[in-house]
Amino acid sequence: MLTNLQLQQLSESLDGTLLFDDLHKTLYATDASAYRMIPLAVAYPKTNEDIVKLIHFATENKISLTPRTAGTSLAGQTVGNGIIVDVSKHFTKIISFDAIKKTITVQPGVIRDELNLYLKPYGLFFGPNTSTSSRCMIGGMVGNNSSGTTSIRYGVTRDKIMEIKAILSDGSLAIFNELSSNEFIE
Ligand SMILES: Cc1cc2nc3c(=O)[nH]c(=O)nc-3n(C[C@H](O)[C@H](O)[C@H](O)COP(=O)(O)OP(=O)(O)OC[C@H]3O[C@@H](n4cnc5c(N)ncnc54)[C@H](O)[C@@H]3O)c2cc1C
Numbered sequence: 001m002l003t004n005l006q007l008q009q010l011s012e013s014l015d016g017t018l019l020f021d022d023l024h025k026t027l028y029a030t031d032a033s034a035y036r037m038i039p040l041a042v043a044y045p046k047t048n049e050d051i052v053k054l055i056h057f058a059t060e061n062k063i064s065l066t067p068r069t070a071g072t073s074l075a076g077q078t079v080g081n082g083i084i085v086d087v088s089k090h091f092t093k094i095i096s097f098d099a100i101k102k103t104i105t106v107q108p109g110v111i112r113d114e115l116n117l118y119l120k121p122y123g124l125f126f127g128p129n130t131s132t133s134s135r136c137m138i139g140g141m142v143g144n145n146s147s148g149t150t151s152i153r154y155g156v157t158r159d160k161i162m163e164i165k166a167i168l169s170d171g172s173l174a175i176f177n178e179l180s181s182n183e184f185i186e
Contacts, residue, residue, distance in 0.1 A: 002061055007041050010057050016046035016090060018083075032069070032132075035076035039066070039084045046090045056087060059169070060185040063156045069109055070139035073144060087139055096119060103162060108139025127154030 011018035019025075020041035028042045040063060044139045045051050058065045064082030074116070078084065091107035098104070099122050106115060112133040116125045124160065129148035130136050136146065142164065147156040163177040 002040060004065065005149075006061070010053070013053055014043070014050045016047065016050045017044045018042070028068070028071075029079065031071040031073050031076065031078040032057065033074050033076045033079065035079045037079045037081050039080055040082055042084045042086060044086050044089045048167065048173075051085070051167050054083060055167065055169060058082060067108075067143070069130065069140035069143075070111075070135045071140075072132040072136050073140065077143065078140075086136070088137055091139070099124075106138050108137060108142070110138050112136050112138065114143060123138045126159050127151070129154075129162060 004152070007018060011020075018041050023095070024042045025038050025040075026031050029038045030036050042107050043050070043054055045054060054065055057063075064080050066078055066080035066082060066084050068078040069088045070087045087107075088109040090109070092109040093107045094110060095105040095107065097118075102124060104115070104126075112126060112128075112130060115138065116133075119125050127148075127150065128141060128146050129150050130141065130146040131148065140146070141157045142161060146156050146158055163175060166174050166176065168174050
């Protein structure tokens with residue numbers, strides 16, 4: 001059983017914030033689904049190092065981490081009894097854009113419609129037109145493989161993802177992308 005002192009110590013070790021007051025735990029007990037579960041705490045990590053610290057804390061204390069962006073999921077994906085990790089506050093940057101290759105690198109908290117506003121002057125857009133596109137974010141779209149009414153023509157989220165940089169459950173960094181046969185063998 002975790003104590004408030006342990007959560008306080010975790011909070012003090014982060015660049016971001018960890019909240020475990022009743023108001024925030026209640027706010028994050030639900031998403032757009034019918035499910036409800038009071039979490040232990042809500043984290044707003046600011047850096048990758050914060051996320052690694054949260055992962056190690058969760059492993060040591062045998063609790064779950066539930067990533068969350070806009071929380072518009074319909075099946076309880078962002079409801080959990082461990083720590084809810086809300087990346088929508090600090091991971092909101094468009095990191096790089098290549099108009100020639102038509103590729104863009106974003107953090108998970110970029111809102112789908114804001115991404116398309118950015119791309120509009122270049123005559124480009126990110127295809128999946130999920131109904132919640134004014135709120136939903138790329139992290140959640142990848143998590144759910146979100147789609148929309150035009151997906152038959154423009155594809156679903158997984159069709160548009162070329163690479164994912166992720167932090168694994170042991171805290172290590174992994175890059176998922178397409179490998180050539182030689183790279184696979186090596
Ligand atoms: C009215 C309504 C209409 C909808 N219409 C559609 C629709 O047309 N098409 C459709 O596909 N969906 C639809 N949805 C479902 C939902 O809105 C979409 O799937 C949306 O893209 C989810 O995005 P989000 O930012 O809210 O993600 P969240 O709900 O916050 O998260 C979704 C999943 O991604 C995971 N996740 C989020 N960020 C990360 C991260 N950084 N790292 C790892 N995992 C992460 C979460 O843990 C969760 O499992 C609808 C929902 C509502 C309420």
